Amino acid sequence: MAKNTEDLKQVVDQAIAQQEVPHVKLNKMGPNSVDINRLTKPSKETRQEYWGKGLTYFAIILIIILVVSIIGFVGVHGLATFFGNHVNVFHFLTSTDWDPGDGKNHVGAAAMIVTSFSVTLLAALVATPFAIAVALFMTEYTSQKGAKFLQSVMELLVGIPSVVYGFLGLTIIVPVVRKLFGGTGFGILSATLVLFVMVLPTITSLTVDALKAVPKHFRQASAALGATHWQTIHKVVLRVATPRILTAIIFGMARAFGEALAVQMVIGNAVLMPANLVSPSATLTSQLTSQMGNTVMGTLPNNALWSLALLLLIMALVFNFLVRLVGKKGQK
Known part of the structure; x- marks a missing residue:
């Protein structure tokens, strides 16, 4: 040196x-x-x-x-x-008998799995048309000031705590459902309506980004060929942005699938296979949040709840995999 x-x-x-x-x-x-x-x-x-x-x-x-x-x-x-x-794993996934305190033959999560997927899919089906419509209005029709105003509204909806959505659902949606459809008002329908409002900002914001990512010269080329504004949106913009819009929908479904508190307040928390949309039922998350504090660590009831948490974790990984898969197809 x-x-x-x-x-x-x-x-x-x-x-x-x-x-x-x-x-x-x-x-x-x-x-x-x-x-x-x-x-x-x-x-x-x-x-x-x-x-x-x-x-x-x-x-x-x-x-x-x-x-x-x-x-x-x-x-x-x-x-x-x-x-x-x-x-037995097969029994756990297919049985509807959920009472872990009575032994291993009463640990069946099928009812909660079906309810979780039902609520998630219905919320996504209801929210997606509204989200796409709002996103198209923000990017294709309204002025820049109007788009900023709607964006601030979406950000406000995102910032509202889950317990507030649950309380609004408990005091407004549940009584309306009870009056219109009968029953107690608790069930998949009430949970779907609450989740619709909760996932709408997520899907809308990501859809707006997807529409803005479409190159401007695509619109100009379509207009040069004589297409109307709506024809350009329908045949060009939406088709090009489809992979990103699908990604937005998957993110919204992941948000709905993992929601706990708001769903717990309006779904009824009855571990039963749902007979219809207005019968009380329970999701994986609602059962976890309502029962985890009532079990002893290391016992079968506690382990069964951790198995529900493992299912949620696996579903989160599946949603991430779907996002990556759709993203790769979009790049091609």
Whole structure:
């Protein structure tokens, strides 16, 4: 190291001594006037670069550890139902008998699985036409001020807590459903209407981004061929944006599938196979939130609830996989 420093010093001194054109900063410098140690040591900017990379890698590693820990923790406790308590997986997925306190033959989640998917699909079916219509209005018809106003409304809907949606559903939607369709008012229909309002901003915002991503020259080319505004939207804009719109719908479904508190307040929390849209039932999330505090860690009822959590985690991974799959097809 010392030899390299001496060699560098000789090169610098020779270059300064042989300079032919006077330099503003070097004209007063002569041999042996350069601090070689400063040239060989890392600068302040280099140290900042090292710190920045180190913090970035630390954050990435921390996130990876966190995700792996969550998946591992939920997986270990969720699988304990099948490996520790010896509950049959097929029975768990197909049976409607849910009463883990009575033994392993009464751990059936089929009713909650069917209800969760029913609520999610119905909410997506109801919200998607409204979301696409609002997104088209914001991007194709209204002025910039109107679009900003609607965007602020969507952001306001996103910021409302779930408990507020649940309370509004409990005090408004449930009585209306009870009056119009009979029964108690609790059930899949009430949960669908609440989730419709909750997922609408998500699907709308992502659909707006999808429509804005369509290149402007596509619209211009369609207009140049004589197409009307609506023909351009229907035949060009929507077709090009379809993969991104499907991604928006999947994100909305993931939001609806994982919602707990608002659904719990309006669905009735009865672990029964739904006979119709207005009969009380329960989703995976509503059962988790209502019963987790009433079980003892390590017992069959507690492990069964962790198995429901594992199902939710698997569905979250499935939704992410679908988003990536649709995104890749859209790029092609």
